[in-house]
Amino acid sequence: MLLSKHFSKSRSNVYLCMMQSVRDIIDQNLFTVENLVTLLSSSVDDGLYLLKKAGEVKLKTIGNKVYFRGLIELSNVCEKDCLYCGIRKSNDAIERYNLTDEEVLGAARFAFAERYGSIVIQSGEVTNEQFVARIERLIRQIKALSDNKLGITLSLGEQTEAVYRRWFDAGAHRYLLRIESSNPELYRQLHPDDGKHLYQQRLASLKIMKQIGYQAGTGIMIGTPFQTMQDLANDLLFFREFDIDMVGMGPFIEHDDTPFRNPVAGSLSLPERFNLSLRMVAILRLMMPDINIAATTALQAIDPLGREKAVKAGANIIMPNITPGKYRNNYLLYNNKPCTNEEPEQCGGCLDARLSLADSEIGYGEWGDSRHFEKKEKG
Ligand code: SAH
Numbered sequence: 587m588l589l590s591k592h593f594s595k596s597r598s599n600v601y602l603c604m605m606q607s608v609r610d611i612i613d614q615n616l617f618t619v620e621n622l623v624t625l626l627s628s629s630v631d632d633g634l635y636l637l638k639k640a641g642e643v644k645l646k647t648i649g650n651k652v653y654f655r656g657l658i659e660l661s662n663v664c665e666k667d668c669l670y671c672g673i674r675k676s677n678d679a680i681e682r683y684n685l686t687d688e689e690v691l692g693a694a695r696f697a698f699a700e701r702y703g704s705i706v707i708q709s710g711e712v713t714n715e716q717f718v719a720r721i722e723r724l725i726r727q728i729k730a731l732s733d734n735k736l737g738i739t740l741s742l743g744e745q746t747e748a749v750y751r752r753w754f755d756a757g758a759h760r761y762l763l764r765i766e767s768s769n770p771e772l773y774r775q776l777h778p779d780d781g782k783h784l785y786q787q788r789l790a791s792l793k794i795m796k797q798i799g800y801q802a803g804t805g806i807m808i809g810t811p812f813q814t815m816q817d818l819a820n821d822l823l824f825f826r827e828f829d830i831d832m833v834g835m836g837p838f839i840e841h842d843d844t845p846f847r848n849p850v851a852g853s854l855s856l857p858e859r860f861n862l863s864l865r866m867v868a869i870l871r872l873m874m875p876d877i878n879i880a881a882t883t884a885l886q887a888i889d890p891l892g893r894e895k896a897v898k899a900g901a902n903i904i905m906p907n908i909t910p911g912k913y914r915n916n917y918l919l920y921n922n923k924p925c926t927n928e929e930p931e932q933c934g935g936c937l938d939a940r941l942s943l944a945d946s947e948i949g950y951g952e953w954g955d956s957r958h959f960e961k962k963e964k965g
Contacts, residue, residue: 617822617872619823622818623819627815633865637898637900640869640871644871650945651947652902653704653878653903653948653952654906655702656696658707660684660685660707661682663682667783668776668778669846670811673710694732701951702736704737705739712743718753721753728757740758747798750798751798759800760802763795763802765806765824770785770786776810776812803832804828805833805835808837809859822866825873834880835867839859839921841919859888863896864885864895878903879900880901880903881893882896886925890924891940906933909930
């Protein structure tokens with residue numbers, strides 16, 4: 587009798603040691619791969635606790651401000667052929683465009699007038715000298731027209747060290763390059779095997795931009811073909827290990843003109859990818875309380891209030907689209923991209939109203955740099 591009682595008690599202790607409760611993991615910051623998988627796949631109730639805790643940690647650490655980065659989608663011309671992306675080189679169902687310099691500068695003036703603290707220049711990947719010199723010139727012109735006040739983030743893919751340096755010297759101070767997956771094997775499955783889409787090259791680019799002095803941002807898609815919960819857990823650990831300053835991650839959404847147009851067997855549904863994305867944001871906020879985390883547009887493609895929900899769960903950056911409306915239908919990375927029929931003027935007010943729902947305030951006219959980066963700089 588005694589023996590069996592003792593036995594069952596010690597069994598339950600062993601069980602407890604093996605499987606931490608969601609609350610313990612969160613309250614004691616026990617972020618191992620196994621525990622992260624537990625958080626990602628926990629019950630609805632535990633999930634709500636996670637989102638609530640992350641919101642609290644954000645408020646306590648960096649406050650309730652959300653910073654805008656006006657997004658300029660400069661061009662959909664791309665030298666790469668990523669299997670998931672709607673603007674991949676092999677997609678000949680889209681019309682390729684390039685904004686004129688005047689349109690880029692007009693968008694920057696709009697952002698400045700609206701007191702967005704920063705802009706992001708994003709484009710398909712182009713590496714020729716003409717493109718590089720054009721970006722360099724545009725950065726200098728945007729700095730000049732805003733009296734050095736607009737912050738500039740670039741999202742222009744893999745470039746050489748010399749190019750990253752030229753753009754940094756011209757005045758860009760943040761760079762976004764998603765690692766897409768920190769698992770080299772999964773990275774390989776998401777990209778063509780042509781010697782031009784190499785995980786090691788991606789990683790090297792991120793390291794170089796950090797060394798140059800950029801605030802470095804990276805990220806992943808959630809719910810891609812072949813991805814597992816362990817992959818996502820390892821991605822979170824990668825962000826921390828790499829000591830990243832900013833992260834943008836959102837659900838993967840199929841695009842009809844790509845090889846991944848149909849969900850592969852065992853794929854998560856879109857609502858599942860959405861919920862998992864919110865959990866990823868929340869866990870990352872707990873793991874890295876002072877970094878910048880974006881509430882990505884892909885969230886809004888699944889749920890009209892997706893970005894606001896992410897802000898509640900720990901995100902603090904939003905990228906309103908300020909690309910002239912006529913081009914937006916050609917920068918479709920995935921199906922059902924929101925706001926493609928709007929002009930820039932319509933985005934700011936709409937976001938302002940929505941964010942007040944998430945008890946947030948917009949940091950107008952501020953750069954809203956990553957506190958994490960600032961702390962590192964001060965040493
Ligand atoms: N050429 C730039 C910008 C690429 S687009 C670069 O390489 O960084 C920006 C991001 O959109 C990509 O990094 C990818 O993570 C995301 N994206 C592409 N296709 C997507 C899809 N089908 N669903 C969701 N996100 C996608």
